[in-house]
Amino acid sequence: xxxxLFPNVRAEQAxxxxxxxLFMTGVSLVFIVIFGTILGLLLFLTSKDNLWExxxxxxxxxAIVNIFRAIPFVLLIVLLIPFTRLLMGTxxxxxxxxxxxxxxxxxxxxxxVEIGLREIDKGVIxxxxxxGAGNLTIILKVLLPEAMPAIISGITVxxxxxxxxTAIAGVIGAGGLGDYAYLVGFSMNNPDVTVFATIxxxxxxxxxQFIGDFITKKIDKR
Amino acid sequence: xxxxxxxxxxxxxxxxRVTAVDQVNLEINEGEIFGIIGYSGxxxxxxxxxxxxxxxxxxxxxxxxxxxxxxxxGKELRLARQKIGMIFQHFNLLWSRxxxxxxxxxxxxxxVPKEEREKKAxxxxxxxxxxxxxxxxxxxxxxxxxxxxxxxxxxxxxxxxLLCDEATSALDPETTDSILDLLVDxxxxxxxxxxxxxxxxxxxxxxxxxxxxxxxxxxVEIGDVIxxxxxxxxxxxxxxxxxxxxxxxxxxxxxxxxxxxxxGMIVKLTFIGETAEEPIITQLIRKFPVSVNILQGNISxxxxxxxxxxxxHLDGEMTDFDSVFQFLNEKKVRVEVIQNV
Numbered sequence: 011x012x013x014x015l016f017p018n019v020r021a022e023q024a025x026x027x028x029x030x031x032l033f034m035t036g037v038s039l040v041f042i043v044i045f046g047t048i049l050g051l052l053l054f055l056t057s058k059d060n061l062w063e064x065x066x067x068x069x070x071x072x073a074i075v076n077i078f079r080a081i082p083f084v085l086l087i088v089l090l091i092p093f094t095r096l097l098m099g100t101x102x103x104x105x106x107x108x109x110x111x112x113x114x115x116x117x118x119x120x121x122x123v124e125i126g127l128r129e130i131d132k133g134v135i136x137x138x139x140x141x142g143a144g145n146l147t148i149i150l151k152v153l154l155p156e157a158m159p160a161i162i163s164g165i166t167v168x169x170x171x172x173x174x175x176t177a178i179a180g181v182i183g184a185g186g187l188g189d190y191a192y193l194v195g196f197s198m199n200n201p202d203v204t205v206f207a208t209i210x211x212x213x214x215x216x217x218x219q220f221i222g223d224f225i226t227k228k229i230d231k232r
Numbered sequence: 233x234x235x236x237x238x239x240x241x242x243x244x245x246x247x248x249r250v251t252a253v254d255q256v257n258l259e260i261n262e263g264e265i266f267g268i269i270g271y272s273g274x275x276x277x278x279x280x281x282x283x284x285x286x287x288x289x290x291x292x293x294x295x296x297x298x299x300x301x302x303x304x305x306g307k308e309l310r311l312a313r314q315k316i317g318m319i320f321q322h323f324n325l326l327w328s329r330x331x332x333x334x335x336x337x338x339x340x341x342x343x344v345p346k347e348e349r350e351k352k353a354x355x356x357x358x359x360x361x362x363x364x365x366x367x368x369x370x371x372x373x374x375x376x377x378x379x380x381x382x383x384x385x386x387x388x389x390x391x392x393x394l395l396c397d398e399a400t401s402a403l404d405p406e407t408t409d410s411i412l413d414l415l416v417d418x419x420x421x422x423x424x425x426x427x428x429x430x431x432x433x434x435x436x437x438x439x440x441x442x443x444x445x446x447x448x449x450x451x452v453e454i455g456d457v458i459x460x461x462x463x464x465x466x467x468x469x470x471x472x473x474x475x476x477x478x479x480x481x482x483x484x485x486x487x488x489x490x491x492x493x494x495x496g497m498i499v500k501l502t503f504i505g506e507t508a509e510e511p512i513i514t515q516l517i518r519k520f521p522v523s524v525n526i527l528q529g530n531i532s533x534x535x536x537x538x539x540x541x542x543x544x545h546l547d548g549e550m551t552d553f554d555s556v557f558q559f560l561n562e563k564k565v566r567v568e569v570i571q572n573v
Contacts, residue, residue, distance in 0.1 A: 142310040158328065231370075
């Protein structure tokens with residue numbers, strides 16, 4: 011049945027490309043969460059009426075975030091080639107896609123973190139101050155825990171977007187399911203492979219979304 | 233003892249300059265429940281936030297046990313704040329933490345070891361009557377229960393002072409009373425000084441020893457609650473006192489009655505303390521050839537005694553009521569002639 015529908019799909023090869031997609035998405039997501047959270051916190055803290063209110067710093071970070079968010083991902087990969095070569099020593103393969111993925115998606119995630127932090131009731135921050143909490147305590151024990159559902163759903167949205175980004179990166183030789191669909195499917199005239207790769211991408215996205223929604227629901231006690 | 237000296241707070245922006253607190257002077261005694269009443273925008277929120285440095289005065293000083301809070305910065309200020317509890321109108325609990333963990337939060341800030349934290353939180357849960365709710369999240373609690381968590385949290389580091397920022401304004405009347413009872417209980421058990429701000433005279437009447445009335449950033453009247461009730465001087469104070477002693481239609485009713493009665497006079501009698509419990513009207517009728525018609529009455533309890541008002545219509549064979557008034561004055565009843573028919 012499977013072979014009749016997808017005569018050109020070879021399990022081992024399909025797994026190889028799936029693994030590449032999972033690797034690129036997973037590794038870059040870890041870095042994006044770290045950088046994005048820091049950037050998002052900085053955006054929030056330096057904004058008006060907040061702990062480190064600083065108009066110039068806010069405008070600066072905001073501008074950088076907006077610029078990197080506005081560059082189309084395909085162009086970002088190309089623009090980053092010299093940087094990638096310097097950092098990774100290569101510009102093809104899975105690891106070479108990582109800098110572009112991280113730089114491309116961190117600003118996006120940072121904005122989601124910022125929005126999540128903005129939803130926190132100002133009164134709760136004031137209460138923590140009244141108890142004698144310092145800024146670090148407020149960040150670690152109030153801001154991050156109270157924004158956690160928003161951060162988790164932000165990670166989910168970013169993860170889903172990343173699967174799409176890796177497919178684009180695949181086209182320029184990073185591997186992954188995008189590469190599989192394009193190289194093995196489209197260029198070799200195997201439409202069944204293209205369809206199958208699409209199904210795999212959809213499955214990854216659905217599973218990601220499901221896990222994200224589940225965790226968000228579980229930790230949201232509001 | 234807390235002294236507020238010449239405190240001013242001016243908010244300046246590009247387009248405006250607002251004096252929120254204007255030359256405020258206050259002395260608050262240890263163990264006292266001190267109320268500040270005013271309408272919104274009177275500056276009371278800004279003032280109460282100065283007692284823990286959430287707001288810094290533009291000028292003036294604020295001494296708590298001799299230490300000027302306005303001079304403290306950084307770590308010193310944070311340590312001072314740990315000894316000043318605060319509760320809020322909207323409770324401001326962390327939704328992500330259980331009741332127990334919310335109460336432990338100030339102890340975490342004070343770096344109290346885990347075991348001690350848990351023990352202290354358990355004690356406080358008992359004190360505020362929330363046994364069985366340790367592991368509930370704030371979203372599972374009613375407003376009154378949330379404020380109890382707020383109170384327990386504010387007491388965690390054994391503060392000397394408790395600040396209440398409109399702490400009952402978001403609660404229904406019954407819950408308000410139970411929270412106020414809890415505050416009095418804490419005040420007596422722990423000898424805590426309580427400073428509260430409110431716009432409800434009911435709160436002042438029920439639990440405060442002294443009250444300050446604020447209007448446009450200034451304190452316009454200050455004194456023992458019972459004295460302020462008995463003898464309000466400023467118009468704004470009269471309005472606040474009226475919230476409690478006069479039902480909405482008192483004035484209408486009295487106007488009607490004035491039309492009805494062809495002679496005699498309508499007076500308002502104010503009783504305080506023990507006189508409120510004496511049968512003065514009976515004595516009055518026995519002593520003088522006068523008839524007394526009670527129009528409206530009201531009695532309230534305050535922390536320093538009972539306080540009552542009575543509107544009566546006096547009539548009889550007497551041509552003037554001077555001797556009646558003299559008798560009432562001897563009995564320490566304040567007499568105010570509303571209408572001489």
